[in-house]
Amino acid sequence: MTIKEFSSRTGISAHTLRYYEKIGLLRHIRRLPNGHRDFSEKDIQWIAFVQRLKDTDMPLEQIRRYADLREAGDTTLAERQQLLENHARGLRESLAQQQRHLDKLNEKIALYRSAVKRGRLS
């Protein structure tokens, strides 16, 4: 599929897709005889995973390292597992922290609710 179609199916701009290829997040993209990129379903699946890592705040540089390992083959399975487990642990901790922040924020909002009735804070 063309970069335009790939872009609309993934929600990533064509610009960004070229950038991702340049920095090594996307590799071995097939090319048509005219040099245009020809994306596949495999590419869709890979980029969806990349998006998940990105959406959970993994830096592109680390995603690139994961891509390196992936490319190196089955001997890097344990290393990739480790990388993902570390990332998941960080994510769990961040989730817990964000939950605490949300609780505190809700307390503050409760204060505001009664303050608004009284027309003044505290």
Added chain:
Amino acid sequence: MTIKEFSSRTGISAHTLRYYEKIGLLRHIRRLPNGHRDFSEKDIQWIAFVQRLKDTDMPLEQIRRYADLREAGDTTLAERQQLLENHARGLRESLAQQQRHLDKLNEKIALYRSAVKRGRLS
């Protein structure tokens, strides 16, 4: 207290504190006769709240708007409440999304666990 002490109590570098004052996140910081900043406990409380907003990914620009409202006095209570409620809603949604991401990541890790035993993926 000096900027150094304030910095060590809040974990925010002196550089960043001056930057925060410059962009309007910190206001009316008392000054000593020699021009040095003299932070108070009130400043500690305010910056702690700023940190909470920042840690929950509120852009500094929006925190600055909140500071504007706060400065304008009790007539802006409802507006501030609204701002915080919108932020809390976004945070709840983000939390739910991150939880889904974590679940998916854990599924992937489970795949890796068994793949590592077999020495190959899938």
Added chain:
DNA sequence: CCTTGACTTAGAGTCCACTCCAAGCCGTAG
């Protein structure tokens, strides 16, 4: 044949949130 439009590249520019730098003032210790 020429225009249009989608694609290609290398490289420059943007935005956010810092982070650092240079130059200078002030108070104390030697």
Added chain:
DNA sequence: CTACGGCTTGGAGTGGACTCTAAGTCAAGG
């Protein structure tokens, strides 16, 4: 008196992740 450390300022530089620009190729439509 001078050196030093800590503070002050305006402004420049950094890093991450895009985002855009310029200049070019190529295929289809009028």
